[in-house]
Amino acid sequence: MSVSIIFSKLFETFGINCTIFFVTLLFALPLGLIISFGSMSKIKWLQKIVRVFVWIIRGTPLMLQIIVIFYGPGLIWGGNAMPRLSAAIVAFIINYACYFSEIYRGGIQSIPKGQQEAGQVLGMTKAQIFFRVTLLQVIKRIVPPMGNEFMTLIKDTALANVIANKEIIMMSKEFATKGLIWPLFSTALFFLIFCGILSILFRYLEKKLDYFR
Amino acid sequence: MAILEVQNINKSFGNTRVLEDISFSLEEGNALAIIGSSGSGKTTLLRCLNFLETPDKGKIIVKNNVLFDADSASSTSENEIRRKRLHFGMVFQNFNLFPQYTALGNVMLACELLAKERSDYKTNRKKIHNEIEEKAKLLLDQMGLSDRMYNYPHQLSGGQQQRVAIARALAMEPDILCFDEPTSALDPELTGEVLKVIRSLAEKHTTMVIVTHEMSFARDVADQIIFMDGGYIVEQGNAFDVINNPKEERTKQFLARYSEK
Ligand SMILES: Nc1ncnc2c1ncn2[C@@H]1O[C@H](COP(=O)(O)OP(=O)(O)OP(=O)(O)O)[C@@H](O)[C@H]1O
Numbered sequence: 001m002s003v004s005i006i007f008s009k010l011f012e013t014f015g016i017n018c019t020i021f022f023v024t025l026l027f028a029l030p031l032g033l034i035i036s037f038g039s040m041s042k043i044k045w046l047q048k049i050v051r052v053f054v055w056i057i058r059g060t061p062l063m064l065q066i067i068v069i070f071y072g073p074g075l076i077w078g079g080n081a082m083p084r085l086s087a088a089i090v091a092f093i094i095n096y097a098c099y100f101s102e103i104y105r106g107g108i109q110s111i112p113k114g115q116q117e118a119g120q121v122l123g124m125t126k127a128q129i130f131f132r133v134t135l136l137q138v139i140k141r142i143v144p145p146m147g148n149e150f151m152t153l154i155k156d157t158a159l160a161n162v163i164a165n166k167e168i169i170m171m172s173k174e175f176a177t178k179g180l181i182w183p184l185f186s187t188a189l190f191f192l193i194f195c196g197i198l199s200i201l202f203r204y205l206e207k208k209l210d211y212f213r
Numbered sequence: 214m215a216i217l218e219v220q221n222i223n224k225s226f227g228n229t230r231v232l233e234d235i236s237f238s239l240e241e242g243n244a245l246a247i248i249g250s251s252g253s254g255k256t257t258l259l260r261c262l263n264f265l266e267t268p269d270k271g272k273i274i275v276k277n278n279v280l281f282d283a284d285s286a287s288s289t290s291e292n293e294i295r296r297k298r299l300h301f302g303m304v305f306q307n308f309n310l311f312p313q314y315t316a317l318g319n320v321m322l323a324c325e326l327l328a329k330e331r332s333d334y335k336t337n338r339k340k341i342h343n344e345i346e347e348k349a350k351l352l353l354d355q356m357g358l359s360d361r362m363y364n365y366p367h368q369l370s371g372g373q374q375q376r377v378a379i380a381r382a383l384a385m386e387p388d389i390l391c392f393d394e395p396t397s398a399l400d401p402e403l404t405g406e407v408l409k410v411i412r413s414l415a416e417k418h419t420t421m422v423i424v425t426h427e428m429s430f431a432r433d434v435a436d437q438i439i440f441m442d443g444g445y446i447v448e449q450g451n452a453f454d455v456i457n458n459p460k461e462e463r464t465k466q467f468l469a470r471y472s473e474k
């Protein structure tokens with residue numbers, strides 16, 4: 001098999017990793033915000049439930065969560081399992097939403113109370129204070145930890161092969177069983193380039209927000 | 214007729230009684246200084262006036278309008294409280310400027326948001342914006358900050374930040390402007406510039422309530438002084454008399470501690 005064919009196969013299967021990455025972000029970023037509001041809720045029982053849920057999700061391996069979501073419903077209710085890719089993506093969304101929620105919570109709680117009060121005494125509404133005063137300050141604070149999460153996420157996508165999603169690592173292992181070892185090592189290149197682009201993007205974002213403290 | 218009338222305000226946090234039966238009134242154009250040791254309830258009183266805390270008992274009356282009455286459960290919708298807050302301005306000890314806006318942006322933000330509620334906003338958007346900007350620039354100019362309008366808060370000294378905060382509060386044209394220890398977070402060499410600005414406001418007969426630890430400033434600038442201790446008003450009266458001839462023993466002790474320093 002020629003090198004170019006092998007690379008195009010690897011490239012194709014890296015599409016699965018990218019799909020998981022982008023779909024997860026699309027849903028986990030807003031879901032995380034909702035979860036963070038839950039974990040800061042003044043309604044004590046809601047806050048408890050949300051915090052226990054976040055603790056369970058963050059405290060157990062993502063690989064296990066993927067397996068449970070794929071096999072669990074079938075074992076309990078019988079019937080057909082979810083498509084493999086969907087099951088993996090659902091697990092990623094739940095898992096990452098919980099991590100994001102903690103980042104949001106840290107960001108929101110780190111804004112001094114005085115900012116909100118200054119807005120209040122100037123006659124601003126709660127919504128105006130959130131969108132015009134607090135939000136950008138929160139974004140500035142969460143950009144660095146979010147950068148870390150994004151990088152971890154793209155590397156974590158390889159875990160989806162635990163339920164036989166044919167992503168890039170699984171593909172390269174197939175080559176290895178046929179006696180071709182180098183494709184397995186070359187997968188590193190894909191992740192490196194992806195993470196390189198991510199870190200450039202995040203550094204740009206940090207720079208953009210550098211004009212205030 | 215007094216512009217501000219505070220009647221029998223009481224406030225507790227849990228079992229701690231912080232304000233006990235606070236009553237005073239303030240004439241339009243006068244400045245009232247509130248002095249007292251740490252924990253005597255001065256900040257809490259200002260926060261009650263600005264609806265950041267809700268008193269357990271008492272009344273707050275501005276220009277003969279009852280803004281707050283603990284006995285008559287008036288509506289507490291966000292909108293109504295917002296409108297009531299606009300009677301008061303507040304300058305905080307640690308400025309609380311919005312870091313992502315320039316000095317000018319800080320002064321304009323709330324004015325612009327409020328202007329959006331005007332019925333003629335859509336048709337006169339440009340004109341309204343320009344008016345607000347003109348007013349904000351004028352205020353910053355009066356604060357001696359005409360060359361600092363486009364700086365962000367972190368580029369300004371503490372004294373400059375506090376003057377921006379004063380301009381921001383004035384921009385809303387409050388009936389009564391409250392200051393909570395406006396110079397306590399500042400280095401001694403920067404307090405002067407802020408006190409000077411407040412002094413000039415007093416000369417222009419801005420109605421003010423000033424919590425301060427600067428006794429000579431209080432005596433010179435305020436028309437009236439309240440001395441608080443343990444949540445009570447111990448003594449109140451003409452500024453000169455309270456500082457130079459205090460009647461109550463506790464006031465004497467408090468002032469003696471200050472003149473030692
Ligand atoms: N949110 C709160 N919850 C509980 N207790 C509070 C709260 N805010 C203030 N207190 C208490 O109320 C009392 C008065 O506080 P306040 O801040 O009004 O005093 P102060 O006169 O402004 O003091 P300082 O000169 O130190 O600023 C203090 O004993 C304080 O511990």
Ligand SMILES: [Mg+2]
Pocket residue numbers: 255256257393394
């Ligand atoms: Mg105080």
